[in-house]
Amino acid sequence: QEHKSAVSSPYKLVAEDLSTLCNDIKKELSPSPAELKLLSQYHFDGKGKAFRPMVVMLAAKACNIHYHQHPTNNALLASQRVVAFIAEMIHTASLIHDDVIDLAATRRGRPSVQEAWGQRNAILAGNFIMSAACVALARIRNTEVIKILSQVLEDLVSGEFMQLGSKEDEDERFNHYLQKTYKKTASLLANSCKAVAVLSGCDESSIEQVYQYGRNIGIAFQLVDDLLDFISTEQLMGKPTAADLKLGLATAPVLFAAHQSNGIAHTKFLAEQHSNEAIKQISMLFPSDERNALITLTHNVLHRLK
Numbered sequence: 001q002e003h004k005s006a007v008s009s010p011y012k013l014v015a016e017d018l019s020t021l022c023n024d025i026k027k028e029l030s031p032s033p034a035e036l037k038l039l040s041q042y043h044f045d046g047k048g049k050a051f052r053p054m055v056v057m058l059a060a061k062a063c064n065i066h067y068h069q070h071p072t073n074n075a076l077l078a079s080q081r082v083v084a085f086i087a088e089m090i091h092t093a094s095l096i097h098d099d100v101i102d103l104a105a106t107r108r109g110r111p112s113v114q115e116a117w118g119q120r121n122a123i124l125a126g127n128f129i130m131s132a133a134c135v136a137l138a139r140i141r142n143t144e145v146i147k148i149l150s151q152v153l154e155d156l157v158s159g160e161f162m163q164l165g166s167k168e169d170e171d172e173r174f175n176h177y178l179q180k181t182y183k184k185t186a187s188l189l190a191n192s193c194k195a196v197a198v199l200s201g202c203d204e205s206s207i208e209q210v211y212q213y214g215r216n217i218g219i220a221f222q223l224v225d226d227l228l229d230f231i232s233t234e235q236l237m238g239k240p241t242a243a244d245l246k247l248g249l250a251t252a253p254v255l256f257a258a259h260q261s262n263g264i265a266h267t268k269f270l271a272e273q274h275s276n277e278a279i280k281q282i283s284m285l286f287p288s289d290e291r292n293a294l295i296t297l298t299h300n301v302l303h304r305l306k
């Protein structure tokens with residue numbers, strides 16, 4: 001049945017919208033010196049998972065349907081499309097900087113920007129993508145959306161900074177980890193979802209539900225990422241694994257293992273709890289294929305292998 005297949009593949013529902021993503025981003029990055037253009041466009045060749053823009057586009061469509069209380073009103077607004085590609089730009093810029101901080105030689109199955117062109121160029125490429133994202137953001141001309149997405153930039157930097165230092169106190173350590181996880185990963189998903197919800201014209205409580213969906217799936221996503229760092233391989237992930245311990249970072253699997261016997265199982269359980277909360281929140285929107293796809297995605301996040 002058509003309905004069923006649409007639900008089973010969240011990607012299909014936004015495949016057409018996603019097909020222009022890289023080109024839209026490259027346009028934002030084109031008026032620059034030739035080499036800066038080359039470096040900053042490096043990651044926008046369609047090899048990324050485009051997980052964030054997919055979630056943002058599905059959330060936008062689900063919100064538009066909710067607003068009209070009718071499943072045919074699902075077309076993305078131009079401004080929502082911009083938020084989706086800004087989310088991918090912010091994400092990519094932060095990864096380019098992250099690879100400098102983590103001294104990672106690979107990303108998405110090939111040399112990282114810092115490996116290929118050196119740290120100084122990588123820092124500038126990340127900054128350039130970030131600035132171009134800000135220019136695109138301003139063009140939406142919506143101060144609330146500007147505020148929401150600017151908060152993401154602040155969270156990313158302070159989350160990454162929190163990761164540099166750990167808490168001495170045993171009890172504080174886990175809260176510190178969860179707060180850091182929100183800031184470095186979940187804030188981008190939560191606030192991009194919130195931005196498209198605001199643009200849809202939805203009421204405050206729906207905006208909050210969509211935000212909570214993004215927050216919870218974001219935390220689950222990072223918990224699974226921290227798990228995969230332990231149990232997966234560089235070949236599968238396309239980036240270094242077993243990296244966190246080498247960098248001196250204690251993530252959930254280790255923090256749990258310090259108290260209980262099975263750190264991996266407990267991390268999975270915590271990810272499941274967040275995924276269930278995400279489902280609960282998004283289920284409050286008007287029923288649609290897009291809403292159901294957001295539910296399906298929580299399952300994909302928990303069971304992903306890369």
Ligand code: FPP
Nearest residue numbers: 093094097098102130153156157160184185
């Ligand atoms: C990946 O974590 C890193 C992030 C999700 C955030 C990185 C943020 C910064 C470097 C701050 C700079 C921000 C801006 C706005 C330019 P990871 O190292 O655990 O994941 P990985 O295994 O994919 O490397």
Ligand code: MG
Nearest residue numbers: 098099101102
């Ligand atoms: Mg890192």
Ligand code: MG
Nearest residue numbers: 098099102104
């Ligand atoms: Mg890293």
